[in-house]
Amino acid sequence: MHAPIPITRLDQARAAAGECVHFGFCTAVCPTYILDGEENDSPRGRFVLIKEMLASKAPPRRATVVHLDRCLSCLSCETSCGAGVNYRVLIDIAREYVESSRVRSLPDRLFRSGVAALLTSPRMLRGLRILGKPLSGLVCALPGRLGALGRLANAPGLAAFSPRGAPVLPAPCSREAPSPQLRSVALLEGCAQSVLGAEINCAARRVLARAGVRVVESRGNFCCGAMKLHLGFREQAIKQAARCVRHWGEMLAAGAIDAIAVTTSGCGSVIRHYDELFADDAELGQAAASVARAARDISVILAELPLPLANTNSGALVAYHDACSMKHGQRITREPRALLRKMGYVVADIAEGHICCGSAGTYNILQPEMSARLGQRKAANIEAIAPDVIAAGNLGCLIQISRFAEYPVAHTVQLVDWASGGPAPRGLEGFVPRPLAQEASAEVPAAEANGDNSAFW
Template identity: 50%
Template structure:
């Protein structure tokens, strides 16, 4: 794609990076075949190619974002399916992230939209606040019908209330951090923000598996939200602040005792942490540290694949439908590995039809774009049902919550099944179903 940026514009590192991405695009349109919003809406401007044209015009002109640009960029899930499809290697995620930051800095959204986004940014990344918000949402669930009738915010508010779990799990103790005998490795596990509130059993299962196989686990002081939730809302400053805090926490641990890996059990977080090196490439104080952290970051299944897992006998062998989160398959390019681990653990694994199409969770997308998100969830649930599986496995908490709203089939994290298969307890969702 031909571009017409000025020399002054290209002096900005963000613009220079976006210009290189734009030049890589050859207008082929392969991306339209796998874009969820184009699939549903049929509008060229709701395809990656269409958005690229809008973003190019916006950045080249240097003008504030328009309502049209904002509408179509907001509808992008950042599922990154287009990057898997693209034959030219267009790094769409960095381009759309730049566009969102430009929108945040130049466009004044309607008051209710600004209020909602600010509220999400002040609550979701903080576990204590998030837990209180979910408790309040549970009390307000009976009012969801009335909320839907409120102008401007009703649909979103109703979606938020629907997403709130009926029961909040109790916080779980972290459990053992060191194996009984000498450690074979030393890792940190990202505790995160939303996941420990919605399902603390995920990281508890990961810790059991790792300690069972001789791995020491450390919990660096100061680590918190990865920054993905605010970063993808265009709040670049906030996202980088979370990234720097985590980098400082992990760097201190690396220097004190060394780390073999930084493990992530939420693939959406993993995609962002693996991108810290790019996000902070121009920061002289953090560029090298960020690159080191990104190099150490691994999805938990990547690390487990390096271990000799000891599978224990169990009474049942449920058929598993594996849902590959977009951030896993498109963002991190991890496709067959989780399924291979599950099969080695003795499970029968079924592929989900249209597995490349997003479930509609996408961070805060199901709160900000509930209509499109709901249609994608319905499509995903129907495809999962076609497998006839007894249980659904996924590697991202957002997907688990999103899909769980549309099906009665138990949905668990991949690590929970591996924990069970290597001597741990049956996952709570399966145990509740069996009771």
């Protein structure tokens, strides 16, 4: 039988579902509907399935689970919806309902739980990278989701984000002498990123130091809860998020930090909604709201800070990919482009920029066939640009894209680091600066900019 979900949350889901007036704008931007044209794989179709599931008060039908699992949670439907439907809340509640009903087979439940545990545990990830390396070729040849996990672990882009000089074990970042301190921030290291993308965090520290921002060290590495929340494991996600709220809330209340710098947009899109996640929590509600207000993507923070220009990157053509958790989850589109242009790059927008690359957290593991088709589509659009480098604000997207596009990949903050005196991202070491050419694309329309990100400091 289905475990109870608080009636207030079920009412919230029913209200969100009732807001849909079937305009159909969402079908034009939904990646799964675009690929196959299946109505039940569109937001509109999933709304009907979710409404039926919640009204039945019974375990969901197998077909319903299949179509909900195919949803990427990219939220492209939400930003295009003329009625302003809150799809994010609805799909999260639906997934929680599915998981608590225990309709999945035991192997499926174990695999999903294992993936969630692995990707949110830096210790387990480090161990797997060491022990699994000799078996990686064998795992890649396996069919289905195990093979997808192996192929992801061997993605070419992973080499671009390993800490320099120590590809497996954590290595200390080179810390430059900071400028006179202007502000202090906590830096979210990220669960998977602290292991798989440690160089991104190192680059962030170097850039913040040059800008006169002090990084206040956290007591340990905290998981924000995003991964488990999107898999439907809400109670586990809240426990993880609560640790973050307590820790960062204390730092904010004490005046130790001014902001929380986030380099993983998938985490940022959840942290910035902590106020909703803890809305009914008398103990943590106020602190969660403070944390949500203080969390900012690294590109938003750096966009308004003075940075030196080394000119080693001048004229490099960047194909900028909007991670869904940035474009749709946080409505951040203008700041990363403005930052890169300020640092001497030529920025090109990728065609079909509203369509997900297929990474979507654990989607490229759990739905490998659909994910690969989206990755190939994204790579074809990038090929039309022929850039020097592909940039994004999310590690998962960059790893996914590197599997299908034969160009160097780099996090936005790595490019800013290089442009302000840091090392060139891997694959760009031999780049020869050239005169700045006319921009390859127009600025993002002002309507897409997120107003509450402006004038942060």
